[in-house]
Amino acid sequence: MTERTSRLRAAARAIVEGDRLVLARTITAVENGDPSADRVVRSLYGRSGRAPVVGLTGPLGVGKSSLVNALVGRLRSLGQTVGVVGVDPSSPFTGGSVLGDRIRLERRADDTGVYFRSMASRGAAGGVAAATREVSRLLDAAGFDVILVETVGSGQVDVAIRDIASTSIVVLVPHLGDEVQTLKAGLFEIADIFCVNKVDLPGADQAKRDLAELVTLGGHPGDWEPPVVGTSTVEPAGIVELWDSVLAHEKFLDASGERTRGERKRLSSEIVGIARDRVGHELTRRLEQDPSLRRLLDEVVARRIDPRTAAERLAAGRRVARR
Amino acid sequence: MTKARGARKTPIRVLIAKPGLDGHDRGAKVVARALRDAGMEVIYAGLRQTPEEIVRAALEEDVDLIGLSILSGAHMALFPKVLTLLKEQGGARIPVFAGGIIPDEDARRLKRAGIRAIFGPGTSLEEIVTTARSLARPSA
Numbered sequence: 001m002t003e004r005t006s007r008l009r010a011a012a013r014a015i016v017e018g019d020r021l022v023l024a025r026t027i028t029a030v031e032n033g034d035p036s037a038d039r040v041v042r043s044l045y046g047r048s049g050r051a052p053v054v055g056l057t058g059p060l061g062v063g064k065s066s067l068v069n070a071l072v073g074r075l076r077s078l079g080q081t082v083g084v085v086g087v088d089p090s091s092p093f094t095g096g097s098v099l100g101d102r103i104r105l106e107r108r109a110d111d112t113g114v115y116f117r118s119m120a121s122r123g124a125a126g127g128v129a130a131a132t133r134e135v136s137r138l139l140d141a142a143g144f145d146v147i148l149v150e151t152v153g154s155g156q157v158d159v160a161i162r163d164i165a166s167t168s169i170v171v172l173v174p175h176l177g178d179e180v181q182t183l184k185a186g187l188f189e190i191a192d193i194f195c196v197n198k199v200d201l202p203g204a205d206q207a208k209r210d211l212a213e214l215v216t217l218g219g220h221p222g223d224w225e226p227p228v229v230g231t232s233t234v235e236p237a238g239i240v241e242l243w244d245s246v247l248a249h250e251k252f253l254d255a256s257g258e259r260t261r262g263e264r265k266r267l268s269s270e271i272v273g274i275a276r277d278r279v280g281h282e283l284t285r286r287l288e289q290d291p292s293l294r295r296l297l298d299e300v301v302a303r304r305i306d307p308r309t310a311a312e313r314l315a316a317g318r319r320v321a322r323r
Numbered sequence: 324m325t326k327a328r329g330a331r332k333t334p335i336r337v338l339i340a341k342p343g344l345d346g347h348d349r350g351a352k353v354v355a356r357a358l359r360d361a362g363m364e365v366i367y368a369g370l371r372q373t374p375e376e377i378v379r380a381a382l383e384e385d386v387d388l389i390g391l392s393i394l395s396g397a398h399m400a401l402f403p404k405v406l407t408l409l410k411e412q413g414g415a416r417i418p419v420f421a422g423g424i425i426p427d428e429d430a431r432r433l434k435r436a437g438i439r440a441i442f443g444p445g446t447s448l449e450e451i452v453t454t455a456r457s458l459a460r461p462s463a
Contacts, residue, residue: 020382020383021382021413024382024383024384024385025385027385028336028385031333032333090364091359091360091362094359094360094361094362095334095362096334096358096359096360096361096362096363096364096365097359097364097365098355098356098359098365098367099364099365099366099367100367100369102366102367102368102369102380102384103367103368103369109373109375109376109379110375115383116380116383117383117384118364118366118384120334120364122334
């Protein structure tokens with residue numbers, strides 16, 4: 001066994017045995033695409049898939065971080081350990097970010113039953129970062145009973161949490177719009193549970209009614225009807241019910257066979273996605289090194305051939321046509 | 324696996340926290356914003372953090388750097404405590420800088436204790452960003 005292999009094995013073992021420093025460094029390496037993390041991630045895959053992965057998504061400011069904190073409190077009172085990933089946006093201009101999900105976290109500093117990791121989206125669309133799925137798997141392999149993933153403040157089409165979470169909670173607040181908004185495609189389609197947070201505000205009953213009506217219109221996989229749960233984190237309310245709804249959904253996944261179906265679908269798109277990236281990178285590299293690219297480019301710049309024709313010739317590996 | 328490899332550019336991760344009990348976080352926010360605009364990933368831990376919470380956050384988040392802001396006068400108690408806990412818990416490599424109202428004599432003692440840089444009122448953001456960057460990536 002080489003020294004490198006043994007170091008990687010040691011890292012994987014340390015994570016499983018609960019070494020949080022190694023876990024933290026490995027997460028950084030995964031985020032950075034560091035090849036040294038690759039082997040660790042691969043070797044720990046078999047230990048993932050045990051913990052429910054619960055996604056919280058919804059527009060900015062609806063209280064996702066406060067709900068995460070409340071759920072962490074609930075889970076700790078049940079004796080469950082929790083790994084949390086909180087995603088916030090990276091600047092499209094500078095690449096920098098301010099990660100503020102952690103600010104709502106209240107727990108004893110010596111409570112090792114909770115691990116919280118902030119993550120910048122680093123240019124990924126859809127509400128999570130490219131590394132979020134693998135990091136939630138690492139937390140799973142590290143032995144946490146439940147994984148919570150908080151997305152960036154989502155827009156109507158930010159539904160990538162669906163590819164990671166076994167249960168997705170869509171968090172909304174009163175006065176986000178009329179009932180027709182709930183019919184629109186995207187965010188409202190991915191909810192396993194609707195959470196109307198800030199139920200202490202006026203308009204909460206209307207919001208809950210609109211969502212309850214949406215649910216009765218049907219269109220859910222299996223026989224699952226997403227429940228609508230009202231919550232508040234100011235005067236804590238509905239948190240027990242929210243977690244019970246998650247458990248009910250997890251139970252439904254097992255009883256109905258939806259868990260396996262969902263897993264197959266998610267993993268299939270993951271495998272295809274990774275393979276497509278690999279092929280794409282390889283193709284890009286080869287095409288950029290192809291000597292005919294420059295000549296084709298000259299032709300396109302001079303308006304003698306169009307970009308589509310040039311791309312076709314490049315992809316077909318043909319030389320530039322005669323002048 | 325902890326070392327950034329070669330010239331590969333990965334964002335600097337920095338924790339900004341306010342230990343102690345004063346509620347004035349404008350300075351911390353201004354610095355957080357400036358570091359963000361410099362391309363860093365700033366974990367903003369916010370107000371009223373204990374040294375234990377700060378160190379816990381720094382280790383979980385695997386940060387390259389910690390910035391502490393304080394205006395309450397409790398820096399001589401709280402900053403050395405952060406350094407001690409970092410050392411005890413495996414975070415001795417993480418450099419710590421500070422900002423706030425800190426008398427010169429205290430600043431000298433804190434630097435001897437291991438606080439790497441201290442910024443008083445009127446320091447330019449450019450200076451803070453440049454120092455933060457060189458503390459986080461000494462070789463870059």
